[in-house]
Amino acid sequence: MSDQITRVLKIHPLDNVLVALQELRQGESISYNGEVYVLAEAIPAKHKFFTHSLVRGEEVIMYGTLVGKAEIPIGVGERMTTKNVKHAAAPYGYRRVSYQWTPPDVSKFEGRTFMGYHRKDGRVGTANYWLFIPTVFCENRNLDVIREALHNELGYAVTDKYKAKTRLLRDWYLRGLDVSALDLRLEESVVPVDRLFKQVDGIKFLNHEGGCGGIRQDAAVLSKLLAAYADHPNVAGVTVLSLGCQNLQLCDFRNDLLALNPNFDKPLLIFEQQQSESEEQLITDAIRQTFLGLIEANKATRQPAPLEKLTLGVKCGGSDGFSGISANPAVGYCADLLVALGGKVLLAEFPELCGAEQSLIDRTVDEEAAHKFIRLMTAYSESAERAGSGFHMNPSPGNIKDGLITDAIKSNGAAKKGGTSPVIDVLDYTEPATKAGLSLVCTPGNDVEATTGKAASGATLILFTTGLGTPTGNPICPVIKVATNSKLAKRMADIIDIDCGPVIDGMKSIEEMGEDILSYCIQAASGEVVPHAVRLGQDDFIPWKRGVSL
Incomplete structure (x- = not known):
């Protein structure tokens, strides 16, 4: 039983799908929670199969909420695809809810500081x-x-080594040597x-x-x-x-x-x-x-600052079927730790909150802020629809290939980056974060437009989760790449800073991983480690024109 449980995951008790944590074979019997499911087809890792038969139009539930509807009759053990499931999301609105939050244990971080650049207005930078x-x-x-x-x-x-490679190619060509035989991994050392x-x-x-x-x-x-x-x-x-x-x-x-x-x-x-x-x-x-x-x-020097002076942006890009169960929840736990310590957290990408709206509205402490979120989401969605598109078209081919079949699945997993703390404020594009706690920031899901907007709202570090790998960075806000799986972390080791694969493998809990992430953030904020996006000069900057961008 324990061996079987590590191979599949049910995210929420209400779900009618299970997530494959590794490759599953057609005809295989999968035992989970006292039930046995015979797989009607092979299920790739990161994808989902159904635990109940569904008729056309019946709801698909994941993360405990509506994420799609059956397009055709679906049997037990069949794989979820774009052919048998279409995006669907529950309606949302303001309802007066008294949200109760239990902050995480922050004893490991109480009294900790980072070495930052103190500005005259009281803010503290993580870079200069x-x-x-x-x-x-x-x-x-x-x-x-x-x-x-x-x-x-x-x-x-940051391009000296590539200049050296080009110089070596030029020299070989001028000497009449076979350029195709040149191993550019052995280029001359660059000082x-x-x-x-x-x-x-x-x-x-x-x-x-x-x-x-x-x-x-x-x-x-x-x-x-x-x-x-x-x-x-x-x-x-x-x-x-x-x-x-x-x-x-x-x-x-x-x-x-x-x-x-x-x-x-x-x-x-x-x-x-x-x-x-x-x-x-x-x-x-x-x-x-x-x-x-x-x-x-150059006369400025780093000085100790309390962790409450950090503003953390949380972002995902190149997402996969593991994003919502490893890296995003781990980043969310890190976000909760920082909020409990008095810091600020920014959750953006409004097209990737489609289907998660109600839970965020219920967590919003101020009614006016909740209605602002509803207005911004509604206007954004309607503008996309007027252009003949919609939030349902947000998942990319890469997302879908790796298990994110509908936007509501992608969004409910993406929202995990914001943790579980109350939503203290809602900000439109370029509005600054002024309140401690979790704020929602209106940006596109587009990786660079979103990171550009987070920095504008005051993020001094950005945690960027990815399941497929992406080179996105920001000119002034260090971006830390967090992999959802160890295969990616090893394959793209030159851009990945943190590996959340141990969560999938059962080697670490979400809480342990979240603490590791916050520890790395403190080091990065202090200049003790340099995230790969900074080292590689990934200074991406794209202003949003407020048109239709998903």
């Missing part, structure tokens, strides 16, 4: 970056030129330029495609987003490049910045190309003044 912002896409090329110069000469380049400013963790560039040419509302939202990044506690100073004639005017950016933080006092260097003598002068002045700013930023 200098930030370049273009107000319009016309300045992207100038940013690229400046990036090349500063990164190469100040020791921030990186020593980082000049030891206390400046990076110089980051927010290249984007907005600021002009679109609708004025897009420029207005972009302005608030860029202001939020400039004001972020992980940012020491900002250099802004503007063309001059674009929709997003410098005065709009300044006004949004002061509206967000009336006491903003970081170095803010602004250069407008249409007021400059030449492009060379613009770039030269930007480099010179930024260099002087970096000298000042």
